[in-house]
Amino acid sequence: MLKLAWRNIWRNKGRSIITIAAVMFCVIFAVVLRSFQVGVWENMIHEIVGNNFGYLQVHQKGFWGDQSLDRSIDLSSTNVNPLESAEGVDRLIPRLESFSLLYHGSNTKGALVMGINPETELPGLQLHDILIEGRSFSNNDSVIVVSEGLATYFKVGLGDTLLFMGQGFHGAAAYGAFPIGGIARMTNPELNKQLVLMPLSKAQYMYNSENRATTLVVAIDDGTDYAAVGDILKKTTSKSLEILEWKELFPEIIQTIEVDMAGGRIFVTILYFIISFVLLGTVIMMVAERQREFGILVSIGMRRSTLAIVTMLENIILIMGGAIVGMAVVKPIQFYFKYNPIDLSGQMKEAIEQYNFEPKLYTTTSFIINLNHGTIIFCIGVLVSLYAVWKIMKLNPIESMRS
Amino acid sequence: MKRVLLLLLLFFHSSLFAQDAVSILKKSEAYLRGAQSTAEMSITTVRPSWERTMTAKLWNKGTEMSCILITGPKRDAGTVFMKNGEDIWNFVPAIKKLIALPAALVQNWMGTDISNDALINAGSLTVDYTPSVIGSKVISGQDCWVLELLPKPDAPVVWGKVIAFIDKASYVQLGGEFYDEDNFLITEMQASELTQFDGRKLPKIIKMIPSEDTESYTIIRYESVDFTTPIPDSFFTKSNIKNVK
Numbered sequence A: 001m002l003k004l005a006w007r008n009i010w011r012n013k014g015r016s017i018i019t020i021a022a023v024m025f026c027v028i029f030a031v032v033l034r035s036f037q038v039g040v041w042e043n044m045i046h047e048i049v050g051n052n053f054g055y056l057q058v059h060q061k062g063f064w065g066d067q068s069l070d071r072s073i074d075l076s077s078t079n080v081n082p083l084e085s086a087e088g089v090d091r092l093i094p095r096l097e098s099f100s101l102l103y104h105g106s107n108t109k110g111a112l113v114m115g116i117n118p119e120t121e122l123p124g125l126q127l128h129d130i131l132i133e134g135r136s137f138s139n140n141d142s143v144i145v146v147s148e149g150l151a152t153y154f155k156v157g158l159g160d161t162l163l164f165m166g167q168g169f170h171g172a173a174a175y176g177a178f179p180i181g182g183i184a185r186m187t188n189p190e191l192n193k194q195l196v197l198m199p200l201s202k203a204q205y206m207y208n209s210e211n212r213a214t215t216l217v218v219a220i221d222d223g224t225d226y227a228a229v230g231d232i233l234k235k236t237t238s239k240s241l242e243i244l245e246w247k248e249l250f251p252e253i254i255q256t257i258e259v260d261m262a263g264g265r266i267f268v269t270i271l272y273f274i275i276s277f278v279l280l281g282t283v284i285m286m287v288a289e290r291q292r293e294f295g296i297l298v299s300i301g302m303r304r305s306t307l308a309i310v311t312m313l314e315n316i317i318l319i320m321g322g323a324i325v326g327m328a329v330v331k332p333i334q335f336y337f338k339y340n341p342i343d344l345s346g347q348m349k350e351a352i353e354q355y356n357f358e359p360k361l362y363t364t365t366s367f368i369i370n371l372n373h374g375t376i377i378f379c380i381g382v383l384v385s386l387y388a389v390w391k392i393m394k395l396n397p398i399e400s401m402r403s
Numbered sequence B: 001m002k003r004v005l006l007l008l009l010l011f012f013h014s015s016l017f018a019q020d021a022v023s024i025l026k027k028s029e030a031y032l033r034g035a036q037s038t039a040e041m042s043i044t045t046v047r048p049s050w051e052r053t054m055t056a057k058l059w060n061k062g063t064e065m066s067c068i069l070i071t072g073p074k075r076d077a078g079t080v081f082m083k084n085g086e087d088i089w090n091f092v093p094a095i096k097k098l099i100a101l102p103a104a105l106v107q108n109w110m111g112t113d114i115s116n117d118a119l120i121n122a123g124s125l126t127v128d129y130t131p132s133v134i135g136s137k138v139i140s141g142q143d144c145w146v147l148e149l150l151p152k153p154d155a156p157v158v159w160g161k162v163i164a165f166i167d168k169a170s171y172v173q174l175g176g177e178f179y180d181e182d183n184f185l186i187t188e189m190q191a192s193e194l195t196q197f198d199g200r201k202l203p204k205i206i207k208m209i210p211s212e213d214t215e216s217y218t219i220i221r222y223e224s225v226d227f228t229t230p231i232p233d234s235f236f237t238k239s240n241i242k243n244v245k
Helices: A002-011 A013-053 A148-154 A189-194 A200-206 A226-236 A251-289 A291-299 A304-339 A346-354 A367-393 A397-402 B002-033 B116-120 B238-243
Strands: A056-060 A089-104 A107-116 A131-134 A144-147 A161-167 A173-184 A195-199 A215-220 A241-245 B036-047 B050-061 B065-072 B080-084 B087-092 B097-101 B129-139 B142-151 B161-167 B173-179 B185-197 B200-210 B217-226
Touching: A002 A013, A002 A304, A013 A251, A013 A304, A013 A367, A056 A226, A089 A148, A089 A200, A107 A148, A107 A189, A107 A200, A144 A148, A144 A189, A148 A173, A148 A189, A173 A200, A189 A195, A195 A200, A215 A226, A226 A241, A251 A291, A251 A304, A251 A367, A291 A304, A291 A397, A304 A367, B002 B129, B002 B142, B002 B161, B080 B238, B087 B238, B129 B161, B142 B173, B185 B217
Parallel strands: A107 A195, A144 A173
Antiparallel strands: A056 A215, A056 A241, A089 A107, A089 A161, A089 A215, A131 A173, A144 A195, A161 A173, B036 B050, B036 B217, B050 B065, B065 B080, B080 B087, B087 B097, B129 B142, B142 B161, B161 B173, B173 B185, B185 B200, B200 B217
16 A cells, blocks of 8 residues: 555656645744744843853852842852862853943943953953954953943043942942943843943952952853753852852843743744645645546545545655655755844844844754654644545545546 | 919020030030041941951031041042032042032941941031930940930931930030931941040040941041141132142
């Protein structure tokens, strides 16, 4: 029977190709749609969380709830070696984060000040990659790098001096004047509006927080699962420190993703309805075309059930072929848009930037999506093929031969 | 007739009493301040696992003019706070900037437990508050008046009520309690170690204790006070703020 089905497929190549093509495009549509959705999130998490904040952070206990310098980690008295040498940890990156009021001329603006050591930082804060003007700094320099948004707001350029007024460790006055050494474009739009980067040692001095860090970002080894590393760290850490995963640090990102994913699922469901009818159309067409053939086969003595099984097998082979081809064909598309994301422009771009997302559409290359949607479409295909079975079972050979 | 006399007596008595409270407070402040004074002090802020000491120089003239210069540590040295009448300025050498401060600042001064108000408006309680004697109390062996100070209407003050303990013999204020407008105790002040400074007996140590945290406090320790060297009015001007030494 399999042989019969196989022969039938090759007997009418045109029809087979149409069925395969229908299934293939359905798979491609569904997969591309989901790939973009998942890909945008994947990319956002990678860019914003992975490259800027890190998947894991170490703080003094209580810091995340009350982000005050008073709850910073004293690096001279806290032993972080067990954390640094834990499995899967590449290095710990100290940062001193606080707020300051910036002055230039008669303009003022609140800013997020981050004291960093650029040599050890995460990719998102590798200054030479994000600078659009000027130069990076080393830990002994006393220049700052401001985000593009701040530079635009203050209408300042390289060499201009910004004044800082803030509060340091235990309420000490935190004043400073630093010339701008560079202007950087941050991938995170929110940071791009208000971030000032300065050498860690200078930030520590200004905030009267020598040898202190508010955050130790955990850089994990490539290809390591951050959750596993987090579990190890939680076991090794001392009581005074807390290890937080990005999901705890930024629960709002998770919520946004969930809402968006739910919306995406509704959309995909609608797509599946459309796909079902497209496939049903091809099956109806196939049955109509072969009315005469079916009629002859039944009248020369082929059992209806055998005929139905053969037809079913044909369909399964075609649909499976279509799904597999679809899954394969979509792969290069996924890869292409992962590395060449669609740049949004105009109003769409502004709308998305308001939500602090990068206005670019990426795809994911995760094969699970292809497999999921290939399978779903395969099932839909099999389901609609039952129409052919039903048609065959109630076939009237004489009438069908006349048609 | 008797009743009228009694009423009159009561009236005079209470007004005399009020008069008394004002003069006690005025005497106390005048004693503390002198015509003018120059003082050197250290200010230590203590927190459960941390402490910090600053050194400062303080100038005072009359009730309207005062100036404080931070002399250490190095990162804060050169910072000046100056009051002249209604104007309060803060000069920050790190940014070479003069900042005008509001008359009533609620925040604490440079991370200490001293309110900006207490520092800058020190010795001018009579200007903004109406005092009345509400009793007597013995504090570190000295018999003291207990004065309740309520802010005058529209006075630019931060406290809802101040209780001052003033030594009956020397007019030195030995303690104080500062309440907010809801009558909650915010900060307590304790003065101790009465020492001779330029001919006047004054507390060497003043301790400010915020009521919310028992392990935190700030100690002001007077190293020297000079009541004799005259200070010109021009010292307390905006243009002089960068030259204060």
